[in-house]
Amino acid sequence: GQQLNQSPQSMFIQEGEDVSMNCTSSSIFNTWLWYKQDPGEGPVLLIALYKAGELTSNGRLTAQFGITRKDSFLNISASIPSDVGIYFCAGREDNYQLIWGAGTKLIIKP
């Protein structure tokens, strides 16, 4: 099935460092979403973006909807141990299904 290009695939960082990950697509999306999935659980919505160029924050998380509508990035500032998990981007056109990236696995070294 169709997937977005999400990078990096995994990240090993020190606690306190900033994190950056991004997603690109060959298609134009009207909505970009960022989710986090912990082991044994379903994805949890972190940030939703609805407008090209939009920059939205949720605590230490900041995400942007690319101006071309074909990309988005997520930044996490001052990472803490509970940030560990898999982060997914998802895009939506004018329909009901979400197209997902393959995920970025975040591992924090104490």
Add this chain to the structure above:
Amino acid sequence: DAGVTQSPTHLIKTRGQQVTLRCSPKSGHDTVSWYQQALGQGPQFIFQYYEEEERQRGNFPDRFSGHQFPNYSSELNVNALLLGDSALYLCASSYDRGGWDSPLHFGNGTRLTVT
């Protein structure tokens, strides 16, 4: 306020068998979507149910079917199971009146293993 609940949490089936997975949406939600998540991958959209009808379908064969009940709960049925059907099956609910881009709330999934 209960979130999205799915049952069972784990299931082991044999090739060729049939399976039914169940989902109760978050309180106040009327729309249910089903996704398949293979190990190490993002979820893939199977279909969405609204007003007891399949509203949109992803690229999955007819072996995958579903149903939505008047109380908005939903079932996913998979016939003639293949080894490749082994995955985490996620149910997500949303509120249709919030628009087609209303946020999805996911359950914790059913882990299906086909042997």
